Amino acid sequence: MKNALNALGKYFKDFGVAFAKGDIWVKLSAVLMGAGYFVRKQVVNGIIMCLVEVMFVVLCVGYAAPNLAKFGTLGTVQFEQVFDPLTMTSTVNDYDNSFLILLNSIISLFLIFVFLLFYISNMKAVYRLQLKKENGEHINTFREDVRAMFNEKFHITLLTLPAIGIIIMNILPILVLIAVAFTNYDQQHMPPNALFTWVGWSNFKNLFTSSVTVTFGYSFRKILVWTLEWAVLATFTTYIGGILMAKFINDKRTKLPKLWRTLFIIAIAVPQFVTLLLVRSFFADAGIVNTFCSNIGLTGFLKNVGLVPSNLSYIPFLTNPGWAKVMIVIINIWIGIPYQMLVATGVLMNIPEDQIESARIDGANPMQIFVKITMPYMLFVTGPSLITDFVKNINNFNVIYLLTQDVFVTSDQLLANSNAKEIDLLVTWLFRLTNEYYNYKMASVIGIIVFIICAAFTLVTFSRTIKGDKEEEFQ
DSSP states (O other), rough: OOHHHHHHHHHHHHHHHHHOOOOOOHTTTTTTTTHHHTTTTOOHHHHHHHHHHHHHHHHHHIIIIIHHTTTTOOOOOOOOOOOOOTTTTTOOOOOOHHHHHHOOOOOOHHHHHHHHHHHHHHHHHHHHHHHHHHOOOOOOOOOHHHHHHTTTTHHHHHHHHHHHHHHIIIHHHHHHHHHHHTTTSTTTTTTTOOOBBBTTHHHHHHOOOOOSOOOOHHHHHHHHHHHHHHHHHHHHHHHHHHHHEEEHHHHHHHHHOOHHHHHHHHHHHHHHHHHHHHHHTTTTSSHHHHHHHHHTTHHHHHHHTSOOOOTSOOTTTTSHHHHHHHHHHHHHHHHHHHHHHHHHHHHHSOHHHHHHHHHHHTTOOHHHHHIIEEEEEEEHHHHHHHHHHHHHHTTTHHHHHHHHEEEEOOOOOOHHHHHHHTTHHHHHHHHHHHHHHEEEEEEEEHHHHHHHHHHHHHHHHHHSSSOOOOGGGGG
């Protein structure tokens, strides 16, 4: 953070130095961006800068200004449709669309911000040209600049398209998500038929407090705890299970290791969508598993020990909160271990054999070797992947939603009031709020919380994982 602030301070300081110490042509570039290039005989660059400036002015006048003028209110003209019985036609007024105003305003502000950065960089560039001329250094022609973009500056050229993609697909949606969290955008305020407006921090307040009518605070606490429990269980059960399975298959005493490995790879090849829907049918209240358990007397036994309510004739694998959570974790182990097994197989084959042999000579048993050598090496190599898996499981939509959708019904009225269920993760709750109940404002708030949790965890754990030099320990 400190380095980022120092870099930002230097960025603006260099701009101030360029404007203060630059000659008349550098200062003129503050008004006409291409002026500093024209006088240095870089005509093509000068024309490009002037065209960019003209395009920005046109964009501000024709696009940004009309939208930003309504950004404070997000529109005031309500949608109205009037039917004329004489002509048998309907006429629609020139109404405001709050969402388009919001979206276009954010895009406008983002483009203005990008232009300001470009403007500052341009001022520093023309100042560097001035210094080169004063020092008698060579000033590149446009053709030489283009050639440089495919040689010493090729990394910039190569990253341009991915950077634009990230901006369009990630940064802008996040900005819209943040903005919607401060509005009352929901089913009662759906554009274009209705307007929505700014409500400040009230949505965040609703998420962290509870009342008789608003139960989001209660639901958020329960779902957040389950989300973190699920992420820990789902990550480490598959991680440890994958390592153990890889050691089992690669053990010299295991027969037909290629067959076992092939069977697990086939399990990966089957789409999760198909697998989870089939499993949901198997473990339904009237599914084949319940039929089998009833026939062998397991259902009756579980009733006697109190694990199944006495009024039920089946095991509520996916319809009882406790049973459903346990089954979700178990099913995730089944579908998640093959992936971890393949990763672990590659890593285990690269553990220095001399360390293991030295440990055996010193009298270490297999368990001690696993704890002291195998696991530290695995954590060192796969640490970043483990962090990624944890964040991925926080947002693991498929397993939860596909196993419980249209099957699990909550009996907790407080959860139901906020459109949540005991087995929901934050991400499935968010999806339910948007897809089924059109409560975009609260879904956006939850999305921001999920982003903060994932970003904070990733930054803290990843920095600690790569901290220091542990590579020498495994040489």
